[in-house]
Amino acid sequence: MGVAESWRTNQSRYLMEGRKCTKCKTLYFPIRQHCAKCMDDSMERYIFDTKGKIVEFTRIEEAPQGFELMVPYNYGIVELDEGVRISCQIIDSYSKDLEVGMPVEMTFRLLRKSEDQGILQYGFKALPIE
Amino acid sequence: MDKIAIIGVGSTDFGDLYDKAIDEIAVGALFEAIKSSGVEKEKIKSLFIGNMGSEIFVKQEHLGNMVTTLADLPAPSFKIEAAGASGAVAMRTACHSIQSGHMDIVGVIGVEKMTEFTKQSETQGALATGLDAMWESNMGGTLASGFAMMAKAHMREYNTTREQIAQVAVKNHQNARKNPKSQFKINVRVESILNSKLIADPLRLFDMTAACDGGSALILASAEVAESYDSDPVYIHTSKFGYAPMQMHRRESLTTLNGTKFAAERAYEKVGITAKDIDLAEVHDIFTIAEILAIESLGLVPVGEGGKATEDGVTALDGSIPVNTSGGLKGRGAPLGATGVSQAIEMYEQFNNLAGERQLKDIEWGLTHSMGGTGGTSVVTIYGR
CATH class of the missing domain: 3.40.47.10 (Thiolase/Chalcone synthase)
Structure with missing residues (x-):
C-alpha cells in the first residue's frame, strides 16, 4: 500500500466509515464516490456500528508478505449489524472456540507494515464478544 | 455464435522450466500449434495472450510485443488478464475477432512463469x-x-x-x-x-x-477457412x-x-x-x-x-x-x-x-x-x- 492509497482509505479503515446514498439510501462499505444503483455521487458519510457476526472463517497458516509473523491467525467474513459484509482478521481467539454466527466487535489494530514504503497500516479486526 | 474451429494446438511441459524465459515458453507453445495446424506463420492475423501476472512474477509487461518479437511474427498482439481465467478470456476474445469478420486465422497463447520467486510468501502475495x-x-x-x-x-x-x-x-x-x-x-x-x-x-x-511454468497455444479459424486445413475440425x-x-x-x-x-x-x-x-x-x-x-x-x-x-x-x-x-x-x-x-x-x-x-x-x-x-x-x- 502506497502513501496516497493509505491516506485515501484511512477513514474507512480507522473509523469504519462508509457511504449512504442520499437518494436510494443504500449503505456502502468502504467509502465510494458513486452509488452503484443511482450512479449518482450524492453520498453522505455513514459510520458503521462496530457490532456484527461471523459468517464464515478459516485459520490461515500460510500467510502473504507482512503477515508471516502472525501465523496462525483467524480470518473471516463478518456481517455488520447493518447487513453489510466485510473481510478481516478475527483476533484474541482460538479457532476451535469460534463459531459461525458468533457476535463480534470491530477493534482498531495494526494490520501490517507495508513492505515498500514502510507505512504502518492500521485498520479493524474482529474481536469475539459474548 | 458461429462456431470457431481449433485447427492446431501446442503446449510446453508444465513444471519448473528454469531454463526458459516467459517469451520462450509462449513461443515454444505457439510454434508447436502452428506446425500442428499446417498454417503458414504469416497467415496468423493476431495473437491473443492470456497471462495473469507477468508484471508480478517476472517484472515484464508489454508481453504481446515481446512474444511477437521472439516469434518474428509482425502481427497485432496483446495481453489479456482476468486472473486465473486469463487464458479462457483470451480464447473467447479471439473467437469474437473471427466472428466479427475482421480476421480468419488467429493465435491464442496462455502463458505463466511463476517459479522465479524464492519465498512462499511472495507466491502467496502474487x-x-x-x-x-x-x-x-x-x-x-x-x-x-x-x-x-x-x-x-x-x-x-x-x-x-x-x-x-x-x-x-x-x-x-x-x-x-x-x-x-x-x-x-x-x-x-x-x-x-x-x-x-x-x-x-x-x-x-x-x-x-503449485507454482508452475508453462504455455499452451491454439490456432483458431473460421469454419470456412478451417476446412482447408482440417477436414473434420473440433469446434x-x-x-x-x-x-x-x-x-x-x-x-x-x-x-x-x-x-x-x-x-x-x-x-x-x-x-x-x-x-x-x-x-x-x-x-x-x-x-x-x-x-x-x-x-x-x-x-x-x-x-x-x-x-x-x-x-x-x-x-x-x-x-x-x-x-x-x-x-x-x-x-x-x-x-x-x-x-x-x-x-x-x-x-x-x-x-x-x-x-x-x-x-x-x-x-x-x-x-x-x-x-x-x-x-x-x-x-x-x-x-x-
Missing part, C-alpha cells in the same frame, strides 16, 4: 493479487483462505467430508500420470493429503496447485462469461459459484443442450474444493452431491462424467494464464483420439470451465464437431 488488494489481501486474506471458507461452508451445509474433498486430488493426479506434459505425475493417497501441511483450515498443501460452439462479485464477502453464496452457474446455463441454452449431454469436462480445480463446487454449479452433478459423486467415481476417467481427464490444474499443473487454454487442448486431443491412455470413447460434447480469483470471473466453453 496469487492474492487476483483478490481485492485493499479489502481482502491487505486484511490478511489469501486465495487459499477464500477457498477454505467455501470448503467449510460446503462441509457444514452438505455434510461433505474432508476425505471426499481429498479424492479430487487423488483422481486428478491419477489422470495426470497418463498425460506426458503434466507437472505432477505422481500418485497421492487420501492419507498423505490429510497429513500434509495446513495452509488455510481445512485446506492443506496437497489440496492446492468451439460457444463460450460464455459469468460474473460474481470480486470479494468473497459480497457473494450471495459461498457454496455455489454463481458466475459459473450463470455462464453454464447460458452456454447450454446457446448450444441447445443440457448438462446431461456433456460427455467430459475440464474444470478449474485450483484447489480441490473448487472442483466440487464447479461440477455442482455447472449442473454436472446435483447440488450438494459433488463430494459424494467424486468419492463414488462418477467423475473418474471411467465414470459417467469424467472431469479433468488431463489431470486438471491440480495434476497437470497450473501456470495460471495457460490453464484456460490447456483445457481446450485436452478437448482437442480427446475429440481427435490423441489422448493416449486417458482417451475416452464416444464423446459428442465437451465443456471447459475457467475461473479468475475465487470465482469472480467464470468462463464456460462448449466443444463439439
Whole structure:
C-alpha cells in the first residue's frame, strides 16, 4: 500500500466509515464516490456500528508478505449489524472456540507494515464478544 | 455464435522450466500449434495472450510485443488478464475477432512463469493479487483462505467430508500420470493429503496447485477457412462469461459459484443442450474444493452431491462424467494464464483420439470451465464437431 492509497482509505479503515446514498439510501462499505444503483455521487458519510457476526472463517497458516509473523491467525467474513459484509482478521481467539454466527466487535489494530514504503497500516479486526 | 474451429494446438511441459524465459515458453507453445495446424506463420492475423501476472512474477509487461518479437511474427498482439481465467478470456476474445469478420486465422497463447520467486510468501502475495488488494489481501486474506471458507461452508451445509474433498486430488493426479506434459505425475493417497501441511483450515498443501511454468497455444479459424486445413475440425460452439462479485464477502453464496452457474446455463441454452449431454469436462480445480463446487454449479452433478459423486467415481476417467481427464490444474499443473487454454487442448486431443491412455470413447460434447480469483470471473466453453 502506497502513501496516497493509505491516506485515501484511512477513514474507512480507522473509523469504519462508509457511504449512504442520499437518494436510494443504500449503505456502502468502504467509502465510494458513486452509488452503484443511482450512479449518482450524492453520498453522505455513514459510520458503521462496530457490532456484527461471523459468517464464515478459516485459520490461515500460510500467510502473504507482512503477515508471516502472525501465523496462525483467524480470518473471516463478518456481517455488520447493518447487513453489510466485510473481510478481516478475527483476533484474541482460538479457532476451535469460534463459531459461525458468533457476535463480534470491530477493534482498531495494526494490520501490517507495508513492505515498500514502510507505512504502518492500521485498520479493524474482529474481536469475539459474548 | 458461429462456431470457431481449433485447427492446431501446442503446449510446453508444465513444471519448473528454469531454463526458459516467459517469451520462450509462449513461443515454444505457439510454434508447436502452428506446425500442428499446417498454417503458414504469416497467415496468423493476431495473437491473443492470456497471462495473469507477468508484471508480478517476472517484472515484464508489454508481453504481446515481446512474444511477437521472439516469434518474428509482425502481427497485432496483446495481453489479456482476468486472473486465473486469463487464458479462457483470451480464447473467447479471439473467437469474437473471427466472428466479427475482421480476421480468419488467429493465435491464442496462455502463458505463466511463476517459479522465479524464492519465498512462499511472495507466491502467496502474487496469487492474492487476483483478490481485492485493499479489502481482502491487505486484511490478511489469501486465495487459499477464500477457498477454505467455501470448503467449510460446503462441509457444514452438505455434510461433505474432508476425505471426499481429498479424492479430487487423488483422481486428478491419477489422470495426470497418463498425460506426458503434466507437472505432477505422481500418485497421492487420501492419507498423505490429510497429513500434509495446513495452509488455510481445512485446506492443506496437497489440496492446492503449485507454482508452475508453462504455455499452451491454439490456432483458431473460421469454419470456412478451417476446412482447408482440417477436414473434420473440433469446434468451439460457444463460450460464455459469468460474473460474481470480486470479494468473497459480497457473494450471495459461498457454496455455489454463481458466475459459473450463470455462464453454464447460458452456454447450454446457446448450444441447445443440457448438462446431461456433456460427455467430459475440464474444470478449474485450483484447489480441490473448487472442483466440487464447479461440477455442482455447472449442473454436472446435483447440488450438494459433488463430494459424494467424486468419492463414488462418477467423475473418474471411467465414470459417467469424467472431469479433468488431463489431470486438471491440480495434476497437470497450473501456470495460471495457460490453464484456460490447456483445457481446450485436452478437448482437442480427446475429440481427435490423441489422448493416449486417458482417451475416452464416444464423446459428442465437451465443456471447459475457467475461473479468475475465487470465482469472480467464470468462463464456460462448449466443444463439439
